[in-house]
Amino acid sequence: MQPIIQIQGVGKTYDSGFSALKSIDLEIRRGEIFALLGPNGAGKTTLISIICGIVNASAGRVLADGMDIVQDYRQARSLIGLVPQELTTDAFETVWDTVSFSRGLFGKPADPAYIEKVLRQLSLWDKRNAKMLALSGGMKRRVMIAKALSHEPSILFLDEPTAGVDVELRRDMWEMVRGLRENGVTVILTTHYIEEAEEMADRIGVINRGELILVEEKEMLMQQLGQKQLYLMLQTPLDALPASLGQYNLSLNDEGTQLTYTFDAHHETSGIAELLRSLSELGIDLKDLQSKQSSLEEIFVSLVHRPEESA
Amino acid sequence: MNLNGVRAIYTFEMNRTRRTLMQSVISPVLSTSLYFIVFGTAIGSRMGEIDGVSYGAFIIPGLLMLSLLSESISNASFGIFFPKFSGTIYEVLSAPVSPFEILAGYVGAAATKSLIIGTLILVTARLFVDYSIAHPVWMLAFLLLTALTFSLFGFIIGVWANDFQQLQVIPLMVITPLTFLGGAFYSINMLPEPWQTLTLFNPVVYLINGFRWAFYGVADVHMGVSLGMTLVFLLICIATVWWIFRTGYRIKP
Ligand SMILES: Nc1ncnc2c1ncn2[C@@H]1O[C@H](COP(=O)(O)OP(=O)(O)OP(=O)(O)O)[C@@H](O)[C@H]1O
Ligand SMILES: [Mg+2]
Numbered sequence: 001m002q003p004i005i006q007i008q009g010v011g012k013t014y015d016s017g018f019s020a021l022k023s024i025d026l027e028i029r030r031g032e033i034f035a036l037l038g039p040n041g042a043g044k045t046t047l048i049s050i051i052c053g054i055v056n057a058s059a060g061r062v063l064a065d066g067m068d069i070v071q072d073y074r075q076a077r078s079l080i081g082l083v084p085q086e087l088t089t090d091a092f093e094t095v096w097d098t099v100s101f102s103r104g105l106f107g108k109p110a111d112p113a114y115i116e117k118v119l120r121q122l123s124l125w126d127k128r129n130a131k132m133l134a135l136s137g138g139m140k141r142r143v144m145i146a147k148a149l150s151h152e153p154s155i156l157f158l159d160e161p162t163a164g165v166d167v168e169l170r171r172d173m174w175e176m177v178r179g180l181r182e183n184g185v186t187v188i189l190t191t192h193y194i195e196e197a198e199e200m201a202d203r204i205g206v207i208n209r210g211e212l213i214l215v216e217e218k219e220m221l222m223q224q225l226g227q228k229q230l231y232l233m234l235q236t237p238l239d240a241l242p243a244s245l246g247q248y249n250l251s252l253n254d255e256g257t258q259l260t261y262t263f264d265a266h267h268e269t270s271g272i273a274e275l276l277r278s279l280s281e282l283g284i285d286l287k288d289l290q291s292k293q294s295s296l297e298e299i300f301v302s303l304v305h306r307p308e309e310s311a
Numbered sequence: 312m313n314l315n316g317v318r319a320i321y322t323f324e325m326n327r328t329r330r331t332l333m334q335s336v337i338s339p340v341l342s343t344s345l346y347f348i349v350f351g352t353a354i355g356s357r358m359g360e361i362d363g364v365s366y367g368a369f370i371i372p373g374l375l376m377l378s379l380l381s382e383s384i385s386n387a388s389f390g391i392f393f394p395k396f397s398g399t400i401y402e403v404l405s406a407p408v409s410p411f412e413i414l415a416g417y418v419g420a421a422a423t424k425s426l427i428i429g430t431l432i433l434v435t436a437r438l439f440v441d442y443s444i445a446h447p448v449w450m451l452a453f454l455l456l457t458a459l460t461f462s463l464f465g466f467i468i469g470v471w472a473n474d475f476q477q478l479q480v481i482p483l484m485v486i487t488p489l490t491f492l493g494g495a496f497y498s499i500n501m502l503p504e505p506w507q508t509l510t511l512f513n514p515v516v517y518l519i520n521g522f523r524w525a526f527y528g529v530a531d532v533h534m535g536v537s538l539g540m541t542l543v544f545l546l547i548c549i550a551t552v553w554w555i556f557r558t559g560y561r562i563k564p
Contacts, residue, residue, distance in 0.1 A: 014564060052405040055564050074313070077407040088398030092330060093323075104319030105406040147402070 002066055003027035004155060004186045005051065009060035012046050012210075020046045021210040023060065028155075028188060033181055035201035035218075036190040037300060043210040044190040045085055048157050052082045064155065078106055081153030085160045085190075087140045091133040095124055098132060099146045106151035118146050121176065138169050145176075156180060158189040162196060174200055194300055198222075206300060229292050230272060232259040235285035242282055248275050316408040320416025321423075324390050328424050335386065335424065340431045343378050344439070346370065350496075351440035361498050362529045367440040372522040373495025375432055376515070379454070380461050380490060382428050384482050387421035387465030392472050395562060404563065410556035414466065421462035422455075429454055442526065449534070450525035456541050457518055463548040470561050489515045499531045514544060 005028035012021040021043045028034050036044050049055035051062050053073060062069045064076040090098055099115055119125045122142040127135065135143065141161070148156060158177070162170045177187050177200060191197055197204050197218070204221055206214040214221075237256035248271065249262045263270050279286070328335050350358075351367030358366040394400035403413060436442065444450050472478040493515030499507055510516055511532075521537025524530035530537070554560070 049401075052401075054401050054404045056559050074407040074409070077405060080405070082401070082405050084398075084401050086398055088401065090323075090397075090399055092327075097326070101319050101323055102402060104315045104322075105402060105408065107313040107315050107407055109315060 001030055004030045004065055005188075006063040007047075007051070007060070008062070010047070010050060010057050010062060011059035012043075012050060012055065013058045019210060021050075024207075024210075024212050026205060026212060026215065028186060029203070031181060031184055031186055032202040033177060033187045033189070033200050035197035035204050036188065036207060037192075037194065037197055037204060038190070038207035039192075041209075042207045044207060045159055046210075047207070048082070048159050048188070048190065052080055052157060053077055078151070079154050081148035081151065081156045083141075083144045083148045083156070083158045083161055085163070087137065087144065089132040089140055089143065091131065093132055094129050095119070095132065095135070095143055095146075096128040098143065099150050102147040103150040108151045114152070115146075115150060118149050122146050123172075138165050141165060142169075145173075154184065155186045155188070158187065160190055160192065162191065162193065170196075227293075228263055228270075230261040230263070230275075231290045231292070232261065232279070232286055233257065233288040233290075234259065235287050238284070242284075244282065245275075245278060248278075250275075313406075313408050313412050316406060317412045317415045317419075320403070320408075320413065321420045324417060324420030325423070327390075328386075328420070336428055336431070339378050339382055339428055340435060343374055343432050344435045346374050347436050347439040351436070355440070361501075362527070364527050364529070365441070368442040368527070369498075369523075370496055371433075371436050371440065371442055372526050373490070373493070373519045375429055375436075375454075376457065376519050376522055377487075377490045377495055378432055379425050379429050379457050380486050380515070380518075381482055383421055383425040383458050383461035384465035384468060384486060386424050387418055387462040388469035388472065388478055388482075390417045390421055391466055391469035392478050395470070400562065410552075413556075414463070414552065418459070418462045418466055421465060422458040425458040425462065426454065429458070444526050445528040446525045450522070453518075453522045453525050453538075453541070456545065457522075460541060460545040460548055463545070463552060467548060467551050467555065470555055473561075486515075489513050490519075494519050494531065514540060517541065 005026075007024050007026040007028075010021060010024045011019070013019045024047060036047070038044050046055060050057045051064070051069060053069060064079055067076040069076045093101070096115070096119075099119065100110065100112075103115065104110065116125065119128055122145060124139065124142055124146060127139060132140065132143065141164075145158075145161070161173055161177075165173065174196075177189070180187055189196075189200070201218050204214075204216055204218050205212055234257050238252060238259075239256060241250060241252050251260045251262075252258070253260055261272070261275060263272070347367065350370055355365065355367035360366065361369045391400075394403065408416075468478065468481050492510070493513045494510070499510050499516060502510060517532060517537040517540035520530040520532045521534050521541060524534040524537065555562070
């Protein structure tokens with residue numbers, strides 16, 4: 001099936017001469033949730049802004065459902081809804097008016113019943129007659145989402161949808177995004193919260209300094225790079241690792257008080273049972289033990305730091 | 312054609328006008344009316360006629376033009392400057408609306424507002440000054456053309472301006488002086504040389520005189536020239552706006 005979004009060699013050099021995007025090639029699949037991860041200034045917003053028509057690309061082209069976003073901007077843009085990173089709203093407009101405005105702007109005939117549905121879904125119905133300036137930040141964020149959904153897009157961009165949003169609302173948003181996907185909407189979100197990508201995404205792209213350094217199925221990514229660690233806290237410190245434990249992937253830390261065992265979480269046998277047996281044979285007593293899976297966060301940090309060394 | 316989009320922008324802008332009725336409609340009408348009271352009734356009776364028209368009546372086209380110019384410019388420039396300034400312009404840029412539709416919404420609303428103000432001023436003037444309109448159709452045509460042209464001009468200023476000061480500087484430092492010196496209060500035949508010739512370089516002279524011709528059938532320059540000059544300025548504005556949208560000048564990084 002044709003990808004819903006095709007990004008081909010897209011680059012951006014701002015007027016200041018700063019090159020925010022090098023040359024991005026990326027395809028977004030129909031109906032997936034794609035998470036774009038990257039540190040501050042990586043170029044996430046720039047890439048989204050180009051696709052949505054807010055920033056002119058310096059190079060390359062983008063197709064939305066096969067339509068060029070510059071030449072066939074009318075058809076391409078009517079497919080796309082955008083929730084920008086910044087909370088920019090018309091302070092004196094009411095929630096109802098501003099959401100209805102968005103629908104009209106995107107060429108759709110007025111449909112109060114649909115607007116009502118969207119507002120109810122986002123728990124904004126009670127606030128429909130409130131002016132934007134009277135809303136809290138979290139509510140404004142939801143109004144921005146309502147605006148983006150008002151014209152029934154089949155592609156939704158969420159640029160850091162959960163920045164500055166409390167835990168409960170964040171859960172609600174995840175719920176909503178999953179609901180959208182069930183209805184066939186493709187969702188592209190950017191985030192700094194790895195847990196968000198881990199929780200939500202089907203695929204993950206990591207962008208750093210204007211370069212896409214990785215695109216991978218989340219599951220694959222977790223599997224490939226997912227290592228587990230077992231921390232063993234010792235009763236009595238060891239001076240050195242006993243030679244008979246050489247077969248295990250072990251390291252001695254914290255002045256000999258802790259052993260760290262690293263193993264592949266997806267391997268048939270973890271080797272933990274054998275290790276514990278060997279330890280008791282050696283008379284090494286344990287105070288406590290703890291295991292930890294390396295999170296996407298660690299994967300992410302290790303990826304993003306790598307290019308820095310070569311730079 | 313995305314008519315719903317045009318309507319959305321137009322309605323949004325007109326709602327903004329409605330919210331600020333006092334400042335955006337009542338106040339320009341009131342301040343212009345003051346001129347009619349002062350010059351039409353108080354001082355006007357002591358001044359002679361110009362081209363066979365009483366002084367109070369003589370100044371109406373010029374004063375109307377002054378409000379029309381400044382209101383069209385300020386309304387249209389603010390209409391596009393503010394979304395640019397606050398960031399809400401992202402939505403218009405990301406929407407399936409063509410440059411023409413964006414203009415139809417913003418400039419259409421600004422011009423509508425100018426026409427409303429112009430009509431109110433004309434009606435109010437009637438309370439103080441006795442005037443007649445010799446060529447009502449031409450009067451309307453000039454009114455429309457001016458409102459449209461200067462709303463476009465205002466749109467350009469709004470796109471160009473990077474801050475509130477730049478937004479004000481052209482209306483305040485260029486348009487107002489040009490209007491006052493453009494024969495709003497006098498016939499340019501009353502000027503000594505070289506001022507009389509120099510004045511012909513002031514585009515507003517042609518606007519005011521075209522308008523005055525439509526009212527009283529007399530003017531300092533031929534109405535054909537007035538019409539031609541107004542159309543030229545309209546074309547310049549259209550070309551500039553076309554260039555803005557083609558390059559994304561100051562609206563798209
Ligand atoms: N209008 C602009 N002019 C010049 N440089 C810009 C402009 N907009 C963004 N940049 C630069 O481009 C780079 C990428 O910015 P961008 O906003 O795309 O990053 P981001 O990945 O969204 O970051 P964040 O996570 O902080 O939102 C940054 O270094 C930024 O300073
Ligand atoms: Mg960003």
